Amino acid sequence: MSxxxxxxxxxxxSCIGKNKEEVKESLYQGxxxxxxxxxxxxxxxxxxxxxxxxxxxxxxxxDRRLRVxxxxxxxxxYMAAKEAFEDANVSDEYLKENEVGIIFGNDSSAKAxxxxxxxxxxxxxxxxxxxxxxxxxxxxxxxxxxxxxxxLRGINMTVSAACASGSHSIGLAYLLIKLGLQDMVLAGGxxxxxxxxxxxxxxxxxxxxxxxxPQKSSRPFDKDRDGLIPSGGAAALLLEEYEHAIAxxxxxxxxxxxxxxxxxxxxxxxxxxxGSFIAMQRAIADAGISADxxxxxxxxxxxxxxxxxxxxxxxxxxxxxxxxxxxxxKSMTGHECWMAGASEIVYSIIMMQNNFVAPNINLDEPCDAxxxxxxxxxxxxxxxxxxxxxxxxxxxxxxxxxxxxxxxxNFAGEI
Numbered sequence: 299m300s301x302x303x304x305x306x307x308x309x310x311x312s313c314i315g316k317n318k319e320e321v322k323e324s325l326y327q328g329x330x331x332x333x334x335x336x337x338x339x340x341x342x343x344x345x346x347x348x349x350x351x352x353x354x355x356x357x358x359x360x361d362r363r364l365r366v367x368x369x370x371x372x373x374x375x376y377m378a379a380k381e382a383f384e385d386a387n388v389s390d391e392y393l394k395e396n397e398v399g400i401i402f403g404n405d406s407s408a409k410a411x412x413x414x415x416x417x418x419x420x421x422x423x424x425x426x427x428x429x430x431x432x433x434x435x436x437x438x439x440x441x442x443x444x445x446x447x448x449x450l451r452g453i454n455m456t457v458s459a460a461c462a463s464g465s466h467s468i469g470l471a472y473l474l475i476k477l478g479l480q481d482m483v484l485a486g487g488x489x490x491x492x493x494x495x496x497x498x499x500x501x502x503x504x505x506x507x508x509x510x511x512p513q514k515s516s517r518p519f520d521k522d523r524d525g526l527i528p529s530g531g532a533a534a535l536l537l538e539e540y541e542h543a544i545a546x547x548x549x550x551x552x553x554x555x556x557x558x559x560x561x562x563x564x565x566x567x568x569x570x571x572x573g574s575f576i577a578m579q580r581a582i583a584d585a586g587i588s589a590d591x592x593x594x595x596x597x598x599x600x601x602x603x604x605x606x607x608x609x610x611x612x613x614x615x616x617x618x619x620x621x622x623x624x625x626x627x628k629s630m631t632g633h634e635c636w637m638a639g640a641s642e643i644v645y646s647i648i649m650m651q652n653n654f655v656a657p658n659i660n661l662d663e664p665c666d667a668x669x670x671x672x673x674x675x676x677x678x679x680x681x682x683x684x685x686x687x688x689x690x691x692x693x694x695x696x697x698x699x700x701x702x703x704x705x706x707x708n709f710a711g712e713i
Contacts (some may be wrong), residue, residue, distance in 0.1 A: 303475045304704070307386025308546040310644045312531035313349030314631055317381060322648050324678055325656040330513035330630050332527050335459035338493045345505040347515050349529025351491045364447055367433030367662075369407050371488035371636075372443045374532035379444055379484060382534040388482075390449070399452025399480045401471045402440040403487035405636045407460025408495040410434035419466050435585075438486045440532075452670060460691025461598075463487050464533065465639025465699055469557035471537045480544045488639035489530030496528045500565070504602060516633075517660040518599035518626035518692075519606050519668040526600040529632030533641035551647050555700045557686075558587030564695030569605045573696045574612035574688065575600075581686060581698035582616075591684050592622045594655050596642045598688040599626035600633045607686065609673035610667035618670055622686070623659035624676040637695060639689035646685040650703060654679050689708040 308318065313331025315321035324331070331349050338346035354377045356365055368376065382392070414427045414435060433442060440454040445454050454476060457467045464487025471483035499505065506525035507517040517523040543550055556578025562570035582589060597604045603623060613624060627645045628634075630652065634641050649655055655678040684702040 301478060301561040303472045303533050303554045304538055304540050304543050304553060305386065305551045305647065306543050307382040307536035308397045308551060308644050308647060309385060309534045310641060311374045311377040312631060312634065312641055313351045316352060318648060319321060322652060324630065325645060325648060326626065326631065326654060328657045328659045328677060332512045332515055332530070332632050332658065334509060334512055335493065341493050341497065341562045343497065343500045345507045345509060347502060347506055347509055347512055347527045347656045348491060349527065349634065351529070351531045355683050360410025360447065361436040366430035368488065368679050369434035369439040370441050370492055371407065371490040371532060372440045373487040373532065374530070375402065375440045375444060375486065377446065378534035379448065380487060382536050382620045383448070383504065386536045388536065392580070397452045398450050399471070399474070400441055400454050401451045401457060401460065401467045401483060401485045402444070402642060403457045403467040403636050404437055404440045404458055405458040405492065406495055407435050407437060407439050407461050412494045422530065427509055436605065441536040450484065455484060455625040459695045460693055461633065461635050462639055462689040462691040462695045462697040463636040464641065465687070465689035465697035466559065467642060468535060468537065468554065468640060469559065469697055470698060472554045472557050472667060475537055475539050482536065484534055485640065486532060486534035487640035488532035489635045490575065491530035498510050500529060506601065513548055514660050516601045518597065518601045518658055519600050519610060519631050519673060520661050523603060523606065524599045526602050527610050527632035529634045531634060531637060531641070533593040533637050533644045535640060535643060550704065552650060552701045553704045555702045556581040558584060558698040560696045562696070564694060567692055569608040569690060570609040571608045573694060574609050574690060575615055576613065577696035577698040578616055578686060578688065581700045585700040587684065587700070589616045589620050589622070592686050593682045594646065594649065595622050595678050595686045596646050596685060596687040597624055597626040598690045600628055607665060607667045609690070610671060614670050618671065622672060623655045623674040623678060624671050624678065625656055627656055629659040642687050643701065646687055646701060650682045650685060653681055655682060657703060
């Protein structure tokens with residue numbers, strides 16, 4: 299069995315906006331969400347650059363018994379999921395009466411672990427940790443909380459695949475629906491932003507230290523880039539079988555047409571031109587298209603010297619002399635890590651719905667490997683019908699997704 303898979307709802311909570319409308323404006327205006335968190339320097343970081351993500355206020359929104367188990371990233375994910383279900387016109391009654399699954403990407407939950415450790419070290423009494431700590435500290439914190447709050451009774455699992463987690467979550471949901479094992483799955487990614495979560499990244503020297511001008515610090519493909527900027531939040535997408543969506547009169551945002559993956563099988567933090575190339579080629583082949591058909595590529599490009607170079611080399615092999623515009627929305631958002639593969643699908647759908655390509659800001663001069671790429675340096679008004687989105691992560695995990703507009707009576711237009 300092979301069924302078509304569409305997206306009927308999406309939600310976002312990020313440093314460039316707390317909903318789809320705010321994010322659309324930021325993308326179109328090329329607005330950065332990067333700032334400084336001085337607490338990081340006091341804690342011992344080399345760099346205090348980060349995406350500035352507002353914590354949602356959930357008191358009075360969610361019952362206290364449910365709030366106690368929410369980690370920071372689960373709070374973000376709740377807001378994104380709530381928006382996605384509302385966008386898809388899926389009510390609480392519908393969720394109680396129908397089987398809906400959840401697959402979310404998340405690869406850390408540092409704050410609850412550190413806080414529990416401090417209580418044990420200082421007080422020597424586990425009873426003081428609190429009943430919610432275990433539900434906040436596990437990597438599956440997002441799934442276990444959202445499945446409870448939204449009454450989700452289908453597939454329920456967390457994907458921990460570094461910075462490809464969100465993308466693989468969408469890919470796996472797509473496969474389950476395509477094979478007839480589920481009709482509807484909430485997929486996405488979430489990333490905590492507290493200072494505990496990123497100290498080990500900082501220790502690797504992977505962060506930009508361009509703290510004099512935060513909004514110009516994230517510079518994907520630029521020859522003067524000096525590292526990534528950590529960021530976070532959450533993104534959620536409701537994937538649904540096409541006929542199922544049509545039958546309930548859902549607004550269809552786009553079709554998930556292809557999923558490709560690979561593993562580099564080399565150094566644990568070493569990016570790979572070949573691994574990137576294979577994932578992209580598999581996604582394109584799965585979608586039954588060619589590189590000539592693609593209008594836009596949302597690159598993984600995080601603003602690190604090596605990562606951007608190897609991806610640019612792979613992109614050049616596929617898109618040299620092709621029409622596709624290429625940009626990295628991380629120039630505005632920083633690297634949203636575990637959520638990035640999901641949030642960048644949301645960003646791409648927003649561009650698709652509103653007929654523009656967001657700019658790769660802070661690109662003064664492309665590095666040598668990117669000189670032949672058709673990089674979007676400014677906002678470009680144009681039709682965007684087919685998108686390829688890349689996500690790569692530590693351990694050599696690579697994921698690529700293809701989404702496309704489809705002609706149907708329930709197609710959703712501009713936001």
